[in-house]
Amino acid sequence: MTEVLTAAQMRAIETAAIASGDVTGLELMERAGRGVVSAIFEEWPELAPSWGPAPKPPEYFLQDDEKGKHRAVVLCGPGNNGGDGFVVARLLFAAGWDVEVFLYGDADKLPPDAKANYARWLELGRVCAMSACTSERWVGQPLVIDAVFGIGACRPLPDTVRNVLMATVNCPRIAIDVPSMLSSDTGMMLSPMWGGVGAARLTVTFHTRKPGHLLEAGPENCGKLRVVDIGLGRFAVAHQAHVRLAQCHTIGALGKGNGHKYSHGHAFILSGGIAKGGAARLAARGALRIGAGAVTVGCPEAALVENATQLNAVMLTSVDDAAAFEGILEDARINALCIGPGLGLGAREAALVGTVLESGRAAVLDADALTLLARDAGLFAKLHKSCVLTPHAGEFARLFPDIADRLNAPATKGPAYSKVDAAREAAKRAGCVVLFKGPDTVISDPKGRCSINASVYARAAPWLATAGSGDVLAGFITGLLARGFAPQQAAESGAWLHTECALKFGPGLIAEDLPEQLPAVLRALEAS
Numbered sequence: 001m002t003e004v005l006t007a008a009q010m011r012a013i014e015t016a017a018i019a020s021g022d023v024t025g026l027e028l029m030e031r032a033g034r035g036v037v038s039a040i041f042e043e044w045p046e047l048a049p050s051w052g053p054a055p056k057p058p059e060y061f062l063q064d065d066e067k068g069k070h071r072a073v074v075l076c077g078p079g080n081n082g083g084d085g086f087v088v089a090r091l092l093f094a095a096g097w098d099v100e101v102f103l104y105g106d107a108d109k110l111p112p113d114a115k116a117n118y119a120r121w122l123e124l125g126r127v128c129a130m131s132a133c134t135s136e137r138w139v140g141q142p143l144v145i146d147a148v149f150g151i152g153a154c155r156p157l158p159d160t161v162r163n164v165l166m167a168t169v170n171c172p173r174i175a176i177d178v179p180s181m182l183s184s185d186t187g188m189m190l191s192p193m194w195g196g197v198g199a200a201r202l203t204v205t206f207h208t209r210k211p212g213h214l215l216e217a218g219p220e221n222c223g224k225l226r227v228v229d230i231g232l233g234r235f236a237v238a239h240q241a242h243v244r245l246a247q248c249h250t251i252g253a254l255g256k257g258n259g260h261k262y263s264h265g266h267a268f269i270l271s272g273g274i275a276k277g278g279a280a281r282l283a284a285r286g287a288l289r290i291g292a293g294a295v296t297v298g299c300p301e302a303a304l305v306e307n308a309t310q311l312n313a314v315m316l317t318s319v320d321d322a323a324a325f326e327g328i329l330e331d332a333r334i335n336a337l338c339i340g341p342g343l344g345l346g347a348r349e350a351a352l353v354g355t356v357l358e359s360g361r362a363a364v365l366d367a368d369a370l371t372l373l374a375r376d377a378g379l380f381a382k383l384h385k386s387c388v389l390t391p392h393a394g395e396f397a398r399l400f401p402d403i404a405d406r407l408n409a410p411a412t413k414g415p416a417y418s419k420v421d422a423a424r425e426a427a428k429r430a431g432c433v434v435l436f437k438g439p440d441t442v443i444s445d446p447k448g449r450c451s452i453n454a455s456v457y458a459r460a461a462p463w464l465a466t467a468g469s470g471d472v473l474a475g476f477i478t479g480l481l482a483r484g485f486a487p488q489q490a491a492e493s494g495a496w497l498h499t500e501c502a503l504k505f506g507p508g509l510i511a512e513d514l515p516e517q518l519p520a521v522l523r524a525l526e527a528s
């Protein structure tokens with residue numbers, strides 16, 4: 001499932017499923033609880049009930065010496081996340097575990113399905129108040145089930161809950177749906193936790209990933225992430241509101257068929273002056289490798305010799321000023337532009353940004369071009385729907401200071417404002433695609449169509465944090481624009497391929513390596 005759903009969308013789907021008569025809320029809660037227990041046993045098969053000789057448990061799961069039982073402590077909250085917790089408690093108990101349950105909140109005020117499962121648990125064991133969950137409980141490191149808050153968490157944790165969660169630091173903790181101190185819409189910590197003690201070992205969520213699993217502090221706090229199917233597949237949310245996981249679009253379109261080089265597009269990369277050309281050259285290499293038929297670097301006359309010694313398949317021409325560039329753009333075959341990497345921030349460069357935008361051609365604006373846009377509202381106003389902006393967090397804050405402030409403000413009440421919301425608002429204001437970079441890159445078009453390229457979990461590629469890697473990304477997107485990809489698809493596919501190239505190379509990666517991984521990555525993609 002490539003959809004990523006917010007809390008509100010998840011609730012809408014649940015409501016639609018129940019209204020259809022297909023399933024009750026109680027049944028969904030049962031499926032959720034069963035899914036959590038199955039995920040635990042799949043993750044640690046040695047804990048699953050077995051008819052054979054008792055397998056040796058991992059060291060961190062205490063076996064009660066007398067009874068030989070595994071031990072779990074289930075921390076339940078006042079909503080349906082707590083309800084899932086009561087189901088898990090019952091199922092672990094049925095599997096022969098020793099289970100203790102604590103509740104934050106008033107049992108009389110539990111929502112109906114949670115209350116039903118609370119009552120079922122009471123037939124098997126006790127429920128104590130969260131304030132009675134004292135530290136001796138954690139001796140021997142029982143399995144901790146965090147069912148305090150799920151998608152309903154929207155403000156800082158109550159002290160009682162925060163203290164209990166902090167005290168479980170040495171225990172394996174399984175978060176139901178989302179770790180309780182994390183906003184499922186934003187991935188931001190609702191309450192600070194010292195030195196990562198909030199991190200779960202495993203998070204089991206339902207139906208789809210939520211933005212908070214992928215954005216900001218989410219990945220480092222979820223541990224492993226598992227998505228459990230609870231049978232909501234046929235209930236959809238309105239398409240415009242969708243956020244999807246980024247993917248590579250229409251890879252078939254990158255095949256070269258029988259065309260000649262110019263039928264595969266001509267990308268033009270503008271460069272800075274002497275000793276500043278490396279970034280543009282990296283972008284050019286990326287554009288060429290990803291499939292643009294021809295790529296040209298344009299630099300000031302004084303930098304021609306330097307660039308000529310470094311470029312072969314990439315063509316080179318001098319662009320001393322905006323007037324010269326206007327002349328070059330009379331060649332209608334130039335169909336994608338890239339400006340910003342290593343560009344500089346002077347008058348020549350600002351004028352060039354203006355020419356790029358006035359040409360109406362598909363264009364990637366990165367690095368220094370973003371700073372120039374932030375400085376000049378007149379330039380910003382020239383952005384159009386064939387542009388792609390590729391800011392990292394600092395550049396984003398310069399371009400959209402009010403949006404960045406809103407994004408960084410602590411959440412005190414829901415619904416929270418996420419990196420997805422920020423990218424959408426920025427794209428709408430700019431009137432073009434915005435690719436907001438990070439390990440959790442968010443790509444949005446002005447209509448709010450949005451995807452997340454998450455280089456996290458199995459796709460974590462920390463080696464991408466290397467000088468010049470953003471220049472290559474700008475080149476990838478420019479190359480895809482030259483091949484005729486729509487801006488949103490070019491940005492999304494470029495970001496996805498960028499991560500894949502980093503994964504293919506692995507540790508030790510430098511920016512030059514990225515384009516060189518593309519042939520193998522594209523071949524594998526074609527084969528799949």
Ligand SMILES: NC(=O)C1=CN([C@@H]2O[C@H](COP(=O)(O)OP(=O)(O)OC[C@H]3O[C@@H](n4cnc5c(N)ncnc54)[C@H](O)[C@@H]3O)[C@@H](O)[C@H]2O)[C@@H](O)CC1
Pocket residue numbers: 010011013014028029032077078079080081082083084111148149150151152153154155156157158176177178206230
């Ligand atoms: N939506 C669905 O399709 C399904 C939801 N299920 C479970 O239901 C959960 C959502 O349940 P709810 O909507 O009841 O939400 P939660 O159980 O996440 O929490 C909501 C309750 O906690 C309170 N609360 C939130 N933050 C608080 C804070 N910091 N301090 C004190 N109180 C706080 C809220 O006021 C509300 O009473 C999901 O996360 C999931 O675990 C599952 O049972 C299966 C299906």
Ligand SMILES: [K+]
Pocket residue numbers: 081146147148149150175176177178179180
């Ligand atoms: K939780």
